[in-house]
Amino acid sequence: MIRKHAAQHPDRPALTHLRAPGRRPEVLTYGDLDRRARGIAARLARETVAGPGERILLAHPPGPGFAAAFAGCLYAGMVPVPAPLPGEVRRDTVRLAALIEDADIRLALTDRSAQPELAMWLSTSGFGHIGCLAADTPGFDEAHAWTPPPAAAPEDPAFLLYTSGATGRPRGVLVSHGNAAAGQRSLQQLLGTDSRSVLGGWLPPYHDLGLAGFLLHTLWLGASAVSLDHTEFVRDPLRWLQMIDTYGVTVSAAPGFAYDLCVRAVGEEELAGLDLSRWTSALVGGEPLSAATLAAFTRHFAPAGLRPEALLPCYGLAEATWLVAGARPGTGPVLRAVDAVALEQGTLRPAPEDAGAYESGVRTLVGSGIAAGAEVRVVDPQSRTVLPEGSVGEIWVRGAGVADGYWGRPAESHAVFGATTADGETGFVRTGDMGAVTADGELFVLGRMKDVMTLSGRRVHPEDVERTAAEVSPLAGPGVAFAVEERLVLVQEVLHAPADAAALIQELQAHMARALGVEAANVLLVQPGTVQRTTSGKARRTLMRQLFLDGRIGARSIRHHVLEPKIAALMPERRRRTLERSRMPVF
Incomplete structure (x- = not known):
């Protein structure tokens, strides 16, 4: 499909990546994509460590480099494995190490800007045997040396996509060419997309929606797409909406939390400069969806031309492409x-x-x-x-x-x-x-x-608790709910320290009882960033429950809390002493 589009429309932009404000966008045409992919494939074929079917780690910074490397692996008959770059957060590096071991990686591709750091991390993390190559350097540009591999059959592996790890250790879903093609046909039939569609997104390509719902769909259609670094979106959600306006994006998808974030972050002044009338397919995925989120987003951005029918809830998972x-x-x-x-x-x-x-x-x-x-x-x-x-x-x-x-x-x-x-x-x-x-x-x-939590004999979904808690105050950010011995524990982020934390908790408890009929006797108000989440914004509830029981939610992260004695008694003694020294009440 990529080669067909490159032959028919070599000058059509495939991907336009928006860099930091003030820097020119990086544009990759279909002709450039095909040329770079052939060069990468030719180099991979010369690597003695890699052969047909070999799994190649793709750890790229945001930008078109990932698309070229992904296509290059396919052109070489090898299996790309999208992954994040190692970061400063330990859980991310632990997950990356587990992924590398699980997939038996022996070669990694990245960009020049990230190659030194990635090579150093591999070397110091026990993966010194893995080759680390920058696919945008000389030596990857000999497109003429490419020899097409044998034609792939529908059952042959196309790529290895690792799950988010929201419920445990990430697992690699082996997606075949037939699976990938079927998924793209279904998405095209659902949305009515074609080569004239303009896609836009910020989800990273190691996320199933970012890969299958954005990058691969663009290349399947022969359409044009605009991308934004996910860290840029989190820093300034307005940039996502401005991208949709400026480039006339018709299809863009994001988890539910992103729509909440836009409502919070975009004020009337910024709203006045937006035109979202061409955004006809705003896909909303991720966690079970909130009617309040959809209503707030529709109401907030109606003055910018957003139509209520543009919001399209959807459901998917890596195992189903x-x-x-x-x-x-x-x-x-x-x-x-x-x-x-x-x-x-x-x-x-x-x-x-x-x-x-x-x-x-x-x-x-x-x-x-x-x-x-x-x-x-x-x-x-x-x-x-x-x-x-x-x-x-x-x-x-x-x-x-x-x-x-x-x-x-x-x-x-x-x-x-x-x-x-x-x-x-x-x-x-x-x-x-x-x-x-x-x-x-x-x-x-x-x-x-x-x-699903069992609370005093009732079966309660944590998403209901988390959404209800977020309704209490404008200070409330993401939260995570889990059960300990059939008692609810809520770890709730607050944007800044409330003037009266005890009163806020009491208000939250009253609202929880009124709205859900649930007793919220164990509440921790914590700083932003405390709740562990996947790349799609899903709360890692199993991990957060274990961190709570191990006493590893740092005392500096907790702004105020109330705990029942029997729940507090489950925490390590050293943790209880820390809380007592910080003069935080335990009820």
Whole structure:
């Protein structure tokens, strides 16, 4: 596909990367992409360490260099493995090391700007045997020396995409050429995209949505895309919206937290200079979606020409080459008010008409659209019985986009892929997500099975708690909820120290009881950045729970807290002494 587009439109920009303000954008045409990919492939073929099917680590700074290296691996018949550069945060470097070991990497590609640092890190981290090459240096420019590899079959591996690690150790999903093509066809059919579409994004290419939903879709269509460094987005969310305006972006996707961040960060003055009327497909993915987030974003940016129907909730996962379901352009989000008690019992039932007076009796759910290029079943995870419409169970997915398994993990692959229902339907991947499908085919995703909390005998989704906590105050940032001995623990970021932290916690507790009927007796108000998250913004609840129990949420990060004695007693004695010295009350 890349070679076809390069032959037909060699001067068409494939990727335009926006660098820091004041610096000119970096543009890569389809002709340049093909030339650079052939040069990289020719060099890879000369590397004695690498052969057909070899896995090549791609650890690039933001920019077109990743796309050229990714295509170069395919041109050489090798398997690219997208990964982040090693960072200052220990959890990121630990994850990268685990990825390198799991994929049995022996060669890494990067850019000149990052090569010294990456080579040093490899050397000092026990990976000195791994070659580290900068793919934008002389020696990678001999495109004429490229010899095409044997044609790939649909079942041949195309790339290895590692999961985010939100629920544990990251695992490598082995995506075939057939999987990738099927995923792109489904996305194209869902959105109605073509070569005239303009895509825009900031998610890194080692994230499934950033790779499959942005970069690969651009190259599949032969369209043009504009990218922004994800750190630039976090620093100044307005830049994402300005990019959409300036370049006439029609399709852009982001996790739900990004839309929240834009509402907080963009004021009336900046809003006055924006035109978002050409943004017809604003995909919203990630965690189970918040109706309040979608409503706030739509309301806030309506003066800039954003139409409510442009917001398109979607659902996907790396194991299915990302896309599973999504809303069709022009339809907008589907909202459903359901009975909260029935939902806890496993059924989507319309909320009673008189439930409005009792906040804890109603949940407003956001649909993730209808299946796109995939079959979806909702299954009882124990009996494997397919559940009727409106029943809550585990989401199972089947289709051409579903991968065959995890790299080098036959036992896990057998448990997750190729699942068979009680009535004999087979070939499904078990997502580990809870959800329900209604009679009209709308998929409602409720959260991870392993994250569901049991609180005093009730089954409560942590996403509901986290969204409710964020409603209490403008100071509230991201939070994470988990259960310890059937008691709720909430670690809630606050943007700055509140004037009366104790009063804020009391207000939060009252709102939690009123809105969810949940007792929030254990609350930690912490500094921004304390809550560990994946690249897509998903809270790493399992990790945060362990950090809490190990006493490894730093005392300097905690601004105020209340803890029940029996929960405080579970923490290490040294941790309790630290809290006592800091004069933070334990209730």
